[in-house]
Every structure is written in structure tokens, then in C-alpha cells.
Amino acid sequence: MSTYDPNTDPDLLKRIEDGLDSIRPYLIADGGEVRLLRVTADMVVQLELMGTCGTCPMSTMTLRAGIEQALRHAIPQISGVEAV
Numbered sequence: 001m002s003t004y005d006p007n008t009d010p011d012l013l014k015r016i017e018d019g020l021d022s023i024r025p026y027l028i029a030d031g032g033e034v035r036l037l038r039v040t041a042d043m044v045v046q047l048e049l050m051g052t053c054g055t056c057p058m059s060t061m062t063l064r065a066g067i068e069q070a071l072r073h074a075i076p077q078i079s080g081v082e083a084v
Contacts, residue, residue: 006039012075016045019074023066027053034067043079045071059083 006012013036020034027033032053037046047067053059068081 003041006041006043012039015075016071016078019071020047020067022074023070026066027051027062030056032056032062037084043077045078045081046084047081049083 016036016039020036024034030052032049032051034053035048035050037048039045047063048054049056049059049063053062056062063081063083071078071081
């Protein structure tokens, strides 16, 4: 029995990257960056926060209010976003 692996869905991955691209300029302006690591089977997008975003005390707010909102707007089936 085969199960759906979101990491092998090129359309989904492109939509996630497009969503990230919409917020990247703001991250880069503050010396940060974000990288998609994987999408879990229950549609949680796992990201790596890099640069100043990795150590910023506001990174949780950036993740929830910025990145997660942008991705949920672009891909409604996403259940959440987490930094790993």
C-alpha cells in the first residue's frame, strides 16, 4: 500500500517555495533567510531559519505571523509550520 509523500509532489513543493519567496525579501532585509527542509505526512512544513533569523528572539513571531500565514494563504492544506 503506497501512501502520499508530500516531499515527492513537485507542485506542492513549488507552491511552498513560491510562498516562501513572498516573505524572503523581508527576512533577507534583516539578515535572515529560510530554507525548506521537508513536509511531514500530516502536512507540517519544516523549515530551517538561517542567518539572524536563527538566533533572533522574535523568530517565533516571524515564523507564526509571517511565514506560516504566507504559506497557509498559498497552500490551505498545510496544517502548520515549524522550525527545526
